Amino acid sequence: MVYPNPSTSRNGRRGGKRMLKKFLPGTVLFLLIPLISHAQDYAxxxxxxxxxxxxxxxxxxxxxxxxxxxxxxxxxxxxxxxxxxxxxxxxxxxxxxxxxxxxxxxxxxxxxxxxxxxxxxxxxxxxxxxxxxxxxxxxxxxDLRVLIVGSKTPYKTIKDLIASKEPVKFAASGVGSSAYNETIMIAEALGANIKVIPGYSGREGEMAILRGEVAGTNGAYTGLVSFIKTGEARVLLQIGAKKHKDLPHVPLASELKVSPKGAALFKLIEAINxxxxxxxxxxxxxxxxxxxxxxxxxxxxxxxxxxxxxxxxxxxxxxxxxxxxxxxxxxxxxxxxxxxxxxxxxxxxx
The missing domain is CATH 3.40.190.150 (Bordetella uptake gene, domain 1)
Incomplete structure (x- = not known):
């Protein structure tokens, strides 16, 4: 015996339409709930x-x-x-x-x-x-980190900074900031005689360089780029995975010959930034x-x-x-x- 296909029979089509009419409103509402909820979140x-x-x-x-x-x-x-x-x-x-x-x-x-x-x-x-x-x-x-000094200081290269017998003052914001912590870490990694002077917030470190209160500072390149481009500062070192396109001739920290301890410090700075x-x-x-x-x-x-x-x-x-x-x-x-x-x-x- 052959049974009629409900999908092709007249009664089947009518039943299907009735089911569809019942099914569609619920389905549409179900699909709209997330959209309505999201709109309420924005509201x-x-x-x-x-x-x-x-x-x-x-x-x-x-x-x-x-x-x-x-x-x-x-x-x-x-x-x-x-x-x-x-x-x-x-x-x-x-x-x-x-x-x-x-x-x-x-x-x-x-x-x-x-x-x-x-x-x-x-x-x-x-x-x-x-x-x-x-x-x-x-x-x-x-944040690519850079170590900068005033253009009127005697430090032309990172080697000049490392060779300094006198303490070289570097501005930083408060104790615990990136500039403060990382300048200490950089000094240790390089074996440089750097003295960190905290308390310079915002653009105050740059002003201190111009006044000759400090020789330099450390920070994100994006935060210092406008000051660097005035010609009032030079970049001695950059710390990051690769050189910035603006600094092709400035050495990366990873290119320097430092101790295993120094290499570990530079790697940590790079990872955190x-x-x-x-x-x-x-x-x-x-x-x-x-x-x-x-x-x-x-x-x-x-x-x-x-x-x-x-x-x-x-x-x-x-x-x-x-x-x-x-x-x-x-x-x-x-x-x-x-x-x-x-x-x-x-x-x-x-």
């Missing part, structure tokens, strides 16, 4: 102010990145207002604490330097944060709101207008996002015992 930010904390004074590299990123994040969170709030002090610790301890409602984000990785590893007093617990939004670049220009929020931000912030940050850093302005401002970009940054941070903080002991032998928080 939360409408009419709200997002505070973007910068843990240094206005005018430096962190400030420049934050103001540009904030401008374009605002574009991708309709109805919101992103305001940059500068909270300097204690080598970025005060601003980082403020970000970490803020209400996790998605209305506070912050940026601070990677020197705080060293500070956490070494348990620096005053820290109220755990870098592995921030709600990471992204990072904008990998992969996490350049971080942006994070307090721990336990409402997940859907964190997703909005991450999405807006990613769209901002890929916006053609943003890319054009970043190029005009000589801001290098090497972004990473969300959980990828969280994973990188955990790896950076969880250093092997030999690296921790090496850092403890060099860096003292007095």
């Amino acid at each position: 939360f930010f409408k009419g709200k102010v997002i505070s973007y904390i910068v843990a240094t004074k206005p005018g430096g590299g962190y400030d420049a990145y934050a103001r540009l990123i904030g401008k374009y994040m605002q574009k991708y969170i309709p109805g919101s207002t992103v305001i940059v709030k500068n909270i300097p002090g204690a080598g970025h610790i005060i601003g980082a604490n403020e970000t970490y301890l803020a209400k996790p409602d998605g209305l506070t984000i912050g940026t601070f330097n990677t020197g705080l990785i060293y500070s956490q590893i070494l348990k620096q007093p005053g820290i109220k944060f755990d870098l592995t617990r921030y709600s990471w939004i992204g990072k904008a670049s990998s 992969e996490l350049g220009r971080l942006t994070g929020a307090p721990p336990n931000v409402v997940p859907n709101r964190l997703a909005v912030l991450r999405e807006a940050y990613k769209k901002a850093l890929n916006d053609p207008g943003f890319l054009k302005e970043a190029q005009m401002m000589a801001l290098d970009l090497d972004p990473a996002f969300g959980e990828d940054v969280a994973k990188m941070m955990k790896e950076a903080v969880n250093q092997p015992p030999e690296n921790v002991n090496l850092l403890r032998s060099l860096i003292k928080f007095e």
Whole structure:
């Protein structure tokens, strides 16, 4: 016996249509729920102010990145207002604490330097944060580090600096900042007689070089490039995976003949500075709101207008996002015992 195919019979077609009519509205609603929910997540930010904390004074590299990123994040969170709030002090610790301890409602984000990785590893007093617990939004670049001196100093090459018998003064921001910690590490790696003078925030280190108070400083190339291009400073050394296109004749730290200890220090600096220009929020931000912030940050850093302005401002970009940054941070903080002991032998928080 041959049974009729319901899909081809008249009754089957009618039944199928009835089922389809019942099925379609439910299916459409089911598919729309995530879209409606996502729209509601964005709606939360409408009419709200997002505070973007910068843990240094206005005018430096962190400030420049934050103001540009904030401008374009605002574009991708309709109805919101992103305001940059500068909270300097204690080598970025005060601003980082403020970000970490803020209400996790998605209305506070912050940026601070990677020197705080060293500070956490070494348990620096005053820290109220755990870098592995921030709600990471992204990072904008990998910070090539450069060692610079004033163009009027007698140091023409890195060999001249190493050969100095007199202590060579280098400006740094607060104790615990990248510039402070890494200048100590660089001095040890090179065997150079460098004396670190903390307390210079934002552009103050550059002004100190011009006044002759210090001979040089260490920092991210993107933060120092405008000063270098004035001709008032020369670059003696760069620390990174590869040479910057602007610095083809400046030696990389990896090209120098140094001790195994020195090589380990340079490698550690290079690894940590992969996490350049971080942006994070307090721990336990409402997940859907964190997703909005991450999405807006990613769209901002890929916006053609943003890319054009970043190029005009000589801001290098090497972004990473969300959980990828969280994973990188955990790896950076969880250093092997030999690296921790090496850092403890060099860096003292007095």
